[in-house]
Amino acid sequence: MTSPAVRARDTPDRTVPQQIDGLLIVDTDKVRARYECYRPDCPQRREGPAFGPDAVLEFVRAIKTEHLARHHYGEKP
Numbered sequence: 347m348t349s350p351a352v353r354a355r356d357t358p359d360r361t362v363p364q365q366i367d368g369l370l371i372v373d374t375d376k377v378r379a380r381y382e383c384y385r386p387d388c389p390q391r392r393e394g395p396a397f398g399p400d401a402v403l404e405f406v407r408a409i410k411t412e413h414l415a416r417h418h419y420g421e422k423p
């Protein structure tokens with residue numbers, strides 16, 4: 347598996363593919379999760395983090411739908 351550092355060096359201007367408009371980041375070591383939104387008109391670029399197994403599970407299940415409903419009305423997840 348290629349490490350993020352190596353990939354970033356190979357493609358310095360393309361670390362975030364253009365078709366990605368949001369990213370769910372889950373840290374399984376520290377048991378936490380957050381959501382980052384890349385839409386240019388987003389009023390809240392970061393959601394979370396959520397901590398703990400139950401909170402992380404619920405966050406992963408619902409955050410994209412909730413974020414779109416709150417900040418990008420009309421977009422489909």
Ligand SMILES: [Zn+2]
Pocket residue numbers: 383384385388389390391413417418
């Ligand atoms: Zn957003």
